[in-house]
Amino acid sequence: MSNSASERRSFGARLTQAMQDRGPLCVGIDPHPALLAQWGLADDAAALRTFSHSVLEATADIAAAIKPQVALFERHGSRGLGVLEEILAEARELGVLTIADAKRGDIGSTMQAYAEAWLADGSPLAADSLTVSPYLGFESLRPALDLAAETGRGIFVLALTSNPEGASVQHVGGQDSVARRIIEAVAQENSRVTAGLGSVGLVVGATVAAVARDLGIDLPGSFAPLLAPGLGAQGATATDMREDFGHAWSQVLASSSRGILKAGPSVEGLRAATLETISSLQG
Ligand SMILES: O=c1ccn([C@@H]2O[C@H](COP(=O)(O)O)[C@@H](O)[C@H]2O)c(=O)[nH]1
DSSP states (O other), rough: OOOOOOTSSHHHHHHHHHHHHHHHHEEEEEOOOHHHTTOOOSSSSSHHHHHHHHHHHTTTTOSSSEEEEEEEHHHHHHHHHHHHHHHHHHHHHTEEEEEEEEEEEEOOHHHHHHHHHHSSSOOOOOOOEEEEOOTTTTGGHHHHHHHHHHHTOEEEEEESSSSSEEEEEEHGGGGGGGHHHHHHHHHHHHOOOSSSSSSEEEEEOOOTTHHHHTTTSSGGOOOOOOOEEBBTSSBBBBBHHHHHHHGGGGGGGEESHHHHTTTTHHHHHHHHHHHHHHHHOOO
């Protein structure tokens, strides 16, 4: 059901509720060519529609959020983006939160345009939240942070990404690392939050959460929802994640794409894989 910015609760409040009601799982919609083939589908925009509708049908009432990987829609050009618009609208109707994984970041004037594309009411690509890259400087994200706050939407800022190459930038500085500065900047954005989760989150890969401790980073101090991709196909398990995130566990929204999507094309198979993953995270 759609509602206007003035009626909408903050993204942090809506995510807190969804995680309480449904458990801490975000299901990624990543229509990789290999998965499309495994599902018996062509590598075209019509197949993206079938793929994404099946994922929504299987998960929209049980996952806390869904996360379309924008690149895998973009590779089909305007038709792929058209399917993404449909999927975001359908998710909104079905009442599941959306995270557009676009990792946008640019100088402020261009960031304003990205913000309007993904975070403005009435935009065809409007999602509940957007992933952004702070590596042009945290303040370059200001247009997105401001528009998200105005429209009751959320932002997930890349801090410690799940890929091994991320360390060459994010870990630089040791105890005063680049990642630590990003996490402190996000904590500042959430400084008015006293309970539940803030609307400005962090991306902390499920495969690298233990590194935060080594870098002396205080994740619980940020009040940030922690979007943690890497569960499943990248090797992280629910048990690893609980241990590695430690006191920050209640803030973690684990994300799995291929680990669940490989259970398709049947909606029943996808649903069973999703329920099993949620239960492993709650166990
Ligand atoms: O640090 C990051 C940030 C984003 N991702 C994205 O999450 C999914 C992971 O897919 P799996 O199939 O579950 O491995 C994918 O869209 C990535 O681009 C990430 O993996 N790590």
